[in-house]
Amino acid sequence: MAAILETKGLEKSFGSVTAAVGIDVAVDKHEVVGIIGANGAGKTTFINMVTGFVKPDRGRIFFHGRDITALSPRAVTNLGISRSFQIPQVFTSASVADNLLIALGAAERDRFSFWRPLRRKNLLESAAGQMKLFQIADFADHTAATLPQGIRKLLDIAMAVVRRPEILLLDEPTSGVSAEEKFQIMDTVMSALKAQEVTVLFVEHDMEIIARYAQRVIAFYEGTIIADGATEEVLAHEQVRKYVIGEDLRGGDSQAAPARGNGVVRIDKEAGRA
Template sequence: MVSSSAIEQPILRAEGLGMRFGGFTALNGVSVAFPEGQLTAIIGPNGAGKSTFFNLLSGAFAPSAGRIFFRGRDITGTPQHRFARLGIAKSFQITNVFPQLTALENVRFAIQCMSQRFNIWTPRHRYTEMSARAAELLEMVGLDRHYHRLTMNLAHGEQRALEIAVALACDPALLLLDEPTAGMSPEETTAMMGLITRLASERTVILVEHKMKLVMGISNRLIVLHHGELLAEGTPEEVRANDEVRRVYLGQGNH
C-alpha cells in the first residue's frame, strides 16, 4: 500500500491534463500524482488515451490544458530534449536506436551526448570510461553477450532492452516506458517484466500498458484510463475490485 506521505510528495504530478486534436478530445481533465520510488502502470483498453497521456508526460506534446510538475517544478511545455537533463528518460513503443551501430556504440553514444559536446580533442581515457559504463548498462539489461553485435541483428526483445539501456545513460530518477512488451513473444515478455521489476527497485518507473493482467503482479499502483478520462487509481487490489474497471475490461480480450 502506498503511504499518504508518498502521494503528498510525488515525483511527477499532472493537474487537469487535456489534449485536443482539432475537434477530438483525446484526454480530458486528468489529474494524477505519481509517488517517488514506485512502479506505476497506466492501463486501459485501446483508445483509452494512454499513449496521449504518455506523450504529454514525456514532453512529446504540449497539453491543450493543465500543468505537469516534476519534483514540484512546473515543466509544462519544456522542450523534450531537456527532459534527460532534468532526470527523466523515456523509451517509446517504436524502437528508437541506430541499427547500423553495435549495441555498445548505441549506449556509448548516448552517454557521450549526456556528458559532453563532441570534441575531437577528447582524451582517449574518457572514451574508455564511457565504453566501460556502456558495458555496465548493457549487462544490467541482459545484453552483456551482445556488446559488439549490430543492432539490426538483435531480436525484437533485445532491441527493446537496448533502448532501455540507452534511456538509462542519463541515470534518470524517472523512467517512462511506453508499452515495453509490444510485439514480444511470451518468453521476451517474461524477460522484459523481470527487467522492469529490477529497474523499479532503483528508480521511479511509469509504464503504459494495455495488458492489465501483465502488470498486476509487478506494479505498486495502477492508473486506469477510459475514453480519455481517469476511471480509477489505486493499488492492484483496489483496481481489481473496482466495479467500473471490471465493466470496462469485461469482454475486452484482456491478456
C-alpha cells in the same frame, strides 16, 4: 511524501478526437505505477505530454513543483525524466555497444564533448556494465537493425536509463514481444531499475504483468482516468473490469493461454497504428 511528478487538469485533443481531459496524476518517489486502458484511451498521449513531445491544450505538469509544461523533450530529459518507446527508438545502423556509448556520451553533458574521444575506458566500462545489467551483452557487436524485437526493446530502455533519470516512463515495454518473453523482459527491466532506484510509470496491456509488477495502477478510458489506486483494488474495480479488461473476462479465464494469445494480437494492432 510529496509527489515528484504531478499533472493538473491536462487536456488534449487531436481534431475531433479527445485524447485527454482532466488528467490529474501525482506520483511519489520510488513508486512503480502501471497504466492501463484500451487502445486510444490516451496512455501514450499522457507519456508524450509529460515528456514534452506533445503540448497539452490545457493544464499543467509539475516536476518537483517546477512547471515543466512548455519544455522540450530535451529539457525534460535533462531534468531527469526519461522515457522508452512503444516502437524502440535506437540508432539502427550502430551496434548495441555503440548505441549505449553514444547515450553515455550524451549523458556526460561535457563541455569538451566535441574533443574528448567517445571510446574512453570509463565509458566503455559503463557501456559493458549497462549491457550486463539489461542482459544484452551477447548482442554487443550486433547492428541494432538486426536485433530481435525483445532485445531491441531492452536496448531502448537501457538507453533511456543511462541518463540515471529520477522518473522513467515506459511505453508498452512488452508490446510486440512473444508471450513467453514478456516476463523475462519485465524481470530484467525491473531488477535493473530497482538497482538504480528509479520511479517507474509503465503502460501495459497484459493484466498479469500489471498484477505482478505494479504497486499502483491508473486506468484510462477515453481520455479520462476512471480508477487510480492500489493494483488489486483497481483491477477489481467494476468500471475497469468492464471497460478496460472486459475482453479478457469474456475470453474466459485470464490465466488461460488462448486469452493471452488474443492479448498479443490486440497489442500488435495498436503497435502498427502507433
